[in-house]
Amino acid sequence: xxxxxxxxxxxxxxxxxxxxxxxxxxxxxxxxxxxxxxxxxxxxxxxxxxxxxxxxxxxxxxxxxxxxxxxxxxxxxxxxxxxxxxxxxxxxxxxxxxxxxxxxxxxxxxxxxxxxxxxxxxxxxxxxxxxxxxxxxxxxxxxxxxxxxxxxxxxxxxxxxxxxxxxxxxxxxxxxxxxxxxxxxxxxxxxxxxxxxxxxxxxxxxxxxxxxxxxxxxxxxxxxxxxxxxxxxxxxxxxxxxxxxxxxxxxxxxxxxxxxxxxxxxxxxxxxxxxxxxxxxxxxxxxxxxxxxxxxxxxxxxxxxxxxxxxxxxxxxxxxxxxxxxxxxxxxxxxxxxxxxxxxxxxxxxxxxxxxxxxxxxxxxxxxxxx
Numbered sequence: 001x002x003x004x005x006x007x008x009x010x011x012x013x014x015x016x017x018x019x020x021x022x023x024x025x026x027x028x029x030x031x032x033x034x035x036x037x038x039x040x041x042x043x044x045x046x047x048x049x050x051x052x053x054x055x056x057x058x059x060x061x062x063x064x065x066x067x068x069x070x071x072x073x074x075x076x077x078x079x080x081x082x083x084x085x086x087x088x089x090x091x092x093x094x095x096x097x098x099x100x101x102x103x104x105x106x107x108x109x110x111x112x113x114x115x116x117x118x119x120x121x122x123x124x125x126x127x128x129x130x131x132x133x134x135x136x137x138x139x140x141x142x143x144x145x146x147x148x149x150x151x152x153x154x155x156x157x158x159x160x161x162x163x164x165x166x167x168x169x170x171x172x173x174x175x176x177x178x179x180x181x182x183x184x185x186x187x188x189x190x191x192x193x194x195x196x197x198x199x200x201x202x203x204x205x206x207x208x209x210x211x212x213x214x215x216x217x218x219x220x221x222x223x224x225x226x227x228x229x230x231x232x233x234x235x236x237x238x239x240x241x242x243x244x245x246x247x248x249x250x251x252x253x254x255x256x257x258x259x260x261x262x263x264x265x266x267x268x269x270x271x272x273x274x275x276x277x278x279x280x281x282x283x284x285x286x287x288x289x290x291x292x293x294x295x296x297x298x299x300x301x302x303x304x305x306x307x308x309x310x311x312x313x314x315x316x317x318x319x320x321x322x323x324x325x326x327x328x329x330x331x332x333x334x335x336x337x338x339x340x341x342x343x344x345x346x347x348x349x350x351x352x353x354x355x356x357x358x359x360x361x362x363x364x365x366x367x368x369x370x371x
Contacts, residue, residue, distance in 0.1 A: 030058045036048075053334045055333065063307075063344045066344025066345060120137075124168075125141040128309050137309070153220070160174060161182075161216075161220075172199045211238065215244070218247065222253040235288075251357055251358065252358045253355060256353075260350060263280065286356070294360065295358060300354065304346065307346045311343060
């Protein structure tokens with residue numbers, strides 16, 4: 001039996017960010033099982049997320065619900081003992097060491113190609129699109145790829161490295177449109193097999209390989225939506241490897257989610273159910289890790305584009321749900337929770353989307369980054 005005092009405490013906290021239990025606005029909550037209050041109090045964000053997966057509560061606009069919470073200090077004020085223990089563990093231990101590198105591939109990226117084929121654009125690009133002049137997900141993703149490759153100054157005959165190549169969409173596009181040869185590495189077997197198939201007639205090599213094992217040199221390097229799995233204890237080593245593999249006159253584009261805070265861990269629910277051993281970097285942590293290794297030539301932020309991208313992915317999943325019989329209702333709710341809490345995080349300004357251009361020692365001529 002949930003105590004009246006606990007319910008009143010939760011109601012007061014939510015009302016402080018203009019969210020009501022039983023309200024009639026899209027971001028208000030509907031409680032179906034009172035056990036949600038105990039779950040939230042004892043288990044923190046894991047309890048809240050698991051209660052949603054079980055159907056104990058609902059919210060019509062989860063994205064706006066999270067936007068309102070993440071714009072305040074409420075998450076820090078209500079962090080459970082379990083949340084704080086997870087943070088301490090992430091601070092003390094290297095959760096993204098080489099021995100752990102393949103875990104996120106097995107759990108998340110190997111979840112099922114049928115799921116990602118229906119959720120993503122036709123090239124299966126699992127990162128933020130660039131919506132400035134785009135009106136569809138396909139056009140937004142191609143605009144993003146063009147933006148990356150124009151920033152790199154790709155020319156026919158160049159040999160390029162794709163760190164975290166996903167299902168090969170970016171590598172294939174670079175080979176098709178810019179006439180380059182691409183080596184792509186991924187820690188997901190499902191991605192490697194499908195990417196190899198999709199790029200079979202192109203000068204693209206896809207490897208099941210962790211970035212630590214890279215020792216070759218390339219004319220240019222890019223990494224799109226992979227740096228979130230590197231971890232704060234490994235940033236310096238990551239950029240050392242980039243420097244080692246980059247030609248003296250080459251450029252490197254890092255496309256990554258960023259955080260306004262220098263965190264050492266992700267949300268515990270995201271860690272458990274979506275991206276194990278992941279964490280988003282801050283400006284300070286990237287700056288410290290690249291100092292004396294690389295020269296920053298340009299830094300662009302288009303975080304609002306990720307909100308729109310996530311909305312597109314969620315609509316695609318909802319439209320195609322009947323075509324995905326191997327996933328149960330708990331998975332559907334988990335996936336919706338993940339996409340909408342992410343959208344709310346970008347809308348709130350908590351998360352950013354950065355494209356950063358680095359050179360090895362500074363470009364000999366003025367660098368004007370395309371937009």
